[in-house]
Amino acid sequence: MNDLSIIILAAGKGTRMKSNTAKVLHPICGKPMLFHIIQESLKLTNDISVVLAHQAEQIKEKIENKFDNIKIIYQDLEKFPGTGGALKKYDSDNQKILILNGDMPLIQASDMKAFLSLDGDIVMSTITLTDPNGYGRVVIKDSYVQAIVEQKDANEKQLQIKTVNAGVYLISHKVLKEYIPKLDNNNSQKEYYLTDIIQMAKQDNLKITPIDVEEEKFKGVNSKYDLAHAEEIMSDRIKKYWMMQGVTMHLPKTIFIESDVVFESESTIESGVVIKGDTLISNSHIKANSVIENAIIKDSDVGPMARIRPQSYLEKTHIGNFVEVKKSNLTGVKAGHLSYLGDSIIDEGTNIGAGVITCNYDGIKKYQTIIGKNVFVGSDTQLVAPVKIEDDVIVGAGTTVTSKVVKSGVLAISRTPIKIVEGFYYKFFGR
DSSP states (O other): OTTEEEEEEOOOOOGGGOSSSOGGGSEETTEEHHHHHHHHHTTTOSOEEEEEOTTHHHHHHHHHHHOSSOEEEEOOTTTSOHHHHTTTTOOOSSSEEEEEETTOTTOOHHHHHHHHTSOSSEEEEEEEOSOOTTSOEEEEETTEEEEEEOGGGOOHHHHTOOEEEEEEEEEEHHHHHHHGGGOOOOSTTOOOOTTHHHHHHHHTTOOEEEEEOOTTTTOOOOSHHHHHHHHHHHHHHHHHHHHHTTOEESSGGGOEEOTTOEEESOOEEOTTOEEESSOEEESOEEOTTOEEESEEEESOEEOSSOEEOTTEEEESOEEEETOEEESOEEESOEEEESOEEESEEEOTTOEEOTTOEEEOBOSSOBOOEEEOTTOEEOTTOEEESSEEEOSSOEEOTTOEEOOSEEOTTOEEOOOOOOOOOTTHHHHHHOO
């Protein structure tokens, strides 16, 4: 879309969110809501601007850490408040300007593209509501917008209209450049309203074409309730997409999958699973109530009730219930239950018994545990890192391994001899 520019209005304070975090930075399915809009916009054009004011530097930094070549415009809220004021400093070389809102994370590129298929000096989004009470009404006649009437100014006939403004516009560069300088703030709120352009354009007999959109896709997020609802909608989209690609999900309403998660081949996800971050799951079975974050899992099964933490790589591996893996590379490993494997590299054929932990942290630094092939690590073993266990080793149950290296072919075992005190039970508790 070489003749299209997109500008995203994200300068508001978002006071109804009741949060110290800027509204557009609140996460939905793993990323700030603003990022969802930018990513969809990039599918149509590389000319994207974001208007900022409240917490502008913080938002700008996060945008620049994620995206390249996004233009930042600072709105002067003191001199030019309002949606019209947000465009006072904006200009573009392209012929079409699509104006979006930074709190509409559910809008998709296909929704934006629909605006481009319509003819008009202004294409204006509208929503038909069952109950439009509280909204300004959009008066449409002969397929064109005639006016936007605020509810308090509407007559009885206009109050029967169920069509309201959705707040997204496609405006020609010529129209925008002509009318933005003419906006004033002669209203009760002393703000510059973008909607005033509609009245100006109508007075000049320009074509204002309505486009009826789905409320769900153009939903604004103004509260924590709206945030939760938007995340639920996006989560359902994500799960539907992957199920259509062949992923099996049991009770998908109970499953949470973030937007950057990727599945390859055929996988199964059971109920209550949470999958977050840049995770890749290929041909694997994730069992009930497991949590996976920023990990790669291939040809493996995980859970139930297991936790795979960031920077973990599992291939051809069985991870059972209540096993936690962090920053570890496991290939062809079995860890059935109740173990912690952190900062480790474990090779194929190795079995990790119940209650095994890698003691990877000494209070100051973290150290690595390396375990070779065909190693049997008995239950309730502590591996005090840094440690390397070579191939073909048995570590006896209850052993604390403090050696830096355990050579191939050996049995490593350390146990305190059991002490038997005859009659102590009766002495302690009485007969």
